[in-house]
Each structure stands twice: as structure tokens, then as C-alpha cells.
Amino acid sequence: MKKLKDKVAIITGGAQGIGLATAKLFLQEGACVMLVDIVEPELIKAVKELNSGNVSYCIADVSQANEVREYVNKTLETYGKVDIFFNNAGIEGKVKPIIDYPEETFDRIIGVNLKGVWLGCQYGIPNMNNGGSVIITSSVAGLKGFKGLGAYVASKHACVGIMRTAALECAERKIRVNSVHPGPVNNRMMRSIEKEMSVNNPEEVQKGFEATIPFGRYAESEEVAQLVLFLAGDDSSYLTGTIQIIDGGMHLS
Numbered sequence: 001m002k003k004l005k006d007k008v009a010i011i012t013g014g015a016q017g018i019g020l021a022t023a024k025l026f027l028q029e030g031a032c033v034m035l036v037d038i039v040e041p042e043l044i045k046a047v048k049e050l051n052s053g054n055v056s057y058c059i060a061d062v063s064q065a066n067e068v069r070e071y072v073n074k075t076l077e078t079y080g081k082v083d084i085f086f087n088n089a090g091i092e093g094k095v096k097p098i099i100d101y102p103e104e105t106f107d108r109i110i111g112v113n114l115k116g117v118w119l120g121c122q123y124g125i126p127n128m129n130n131g132g133s134v135i136i137t138s139s140v141a142g143l144k145g146f147k148g149l150g151a152y153v154a155s156k157h158a159c160v161g162i163m164r165t166a167a168l169e170c171a172e173r174k175i176r177v178n179s180v181h182p183g184p185v186n187n188r189m190m191r192s193i194e195k196e197m198s199v200n201n202p203e204e205v206q207k208g209f210e211a212t213i214p215f216g217r218y219a220e221s222e223e224v225a226q227l228v229l230f231l232a233g234d235d236s237s238y239l240t241g242t243i244q245i246i247d248g249g250m251h252l253s
Contacts, residue, residue, distance in 0.1 A: 183247025
């Protein structure tokens, strides 16, 4: 039997990267999926790539309460329920020391990476079925510091606090809440960070990151998606309030 048969999932940040890879897996395992992202052409491209009658999309800025409410309502109108909420949307921002960091960029990162997760829980959880699963994307940057990424690091540490609190508050309804903590992933976000750190030699930045990873390489989005699938399904039925690290050992250094 398919692991997510007859389940309905919301995936924020669903148009690319980990979100899109997870949508593919969820659909293969029998779920209906609502993709949420901020750029419509990317969402349309993702839906075409997924090529399934069980996927829909909603344009939303996850930092805006009315738009979060809208994507939850659209999911309910389209599929009638919510069983899985992959609270995944995130942005990286600039790479600058704290003393030089632009305030407007800090505010935007906190708005998407932290407030977006908070609002997703606030509007998503009340509309979820008992026994459902909330998965929050944090990062290895939610476990340790990285020079130049202060705003991103702060937002991802804070996601752990939301996860742990929500896990306690949802326990009576048997809704599980866990966070995933990828290291560098071979997708758009890391390409952006590499260029921010060295416009002329982003490949050298990648090599530098890889040197800090015991496995010696970036993760693929599909590898992270496999962990999210485990957390979404019944195989993780007694798992809540946990930090799930998937970083090739990077957090050990």
C-alpha cells in the first residue's frame, strides 16, 4: 500500500528544491498536494513537471497572515482536509557580518523563515486532522553558527523553538511536529550563497563547504525529501518534538 494513500499535504516553498522533490514523493505515495510559493510562473512550471491530477497550487507570501489563511482555505476547498503540513518555505538573504547586515534584509528573512513558520502553524494546525504531521524545515544553521549568515542562523534556530512548543501543544490531538535540519543542499539556495561569498569563484566556496562535511558532498533535494516522507507517514507515528539532522555529519565539526 502507498504510504500516504488518501492523505492531503500542504507544501510551502513547493515550486523548487526540497519542496518540489517532496511533492514528487508525496504524489508517488498516494497523497494530494497543495503547492504554495510566491512566484506563479515557477508554480506553473512545477505543476507541469509533476504532471498529476492530484496537485494544485496557491500563490502566497508566507509572511502575510491573510495569504497564509488563503492557502489553508484553498486546500480545504480543493481537497476537503489537511493531514500533512510541510512548513518549508525559506530564503537565505545576504552574506555579511552582523555589524554590516542590512536591516531590511534581516526583516525579510525573519518574516519568511520565522514568521512564515509561525503563521503556518497558527492557521494550519487548527484545520488539520487529528493524528496528522507537521514538518518544519530548519537547517544545520539551526544548530550552529556560520559567519556572514547571522539572520538566517537566527531564523533557523528559532524554528526549533516553534517546533518544540507546537509539539507539546498538539500532543493531545496526536499531531506530530518535527523539524528537519539539512546541511548544504545541491540546489538554488546554495548557488546563491556561493555567489554571495565569491562572485568570481563560487566553485571554490562549494569546495570549502564540502571540506567541512564528513561525507564530502552536498545533499540532494531528493535525499531530504525521503526524510520528510518518513516524518509525514505512519512509520513515524510515535515521533514528535524531534530534531532530524540530515547533513552528512556537518554538525559534528
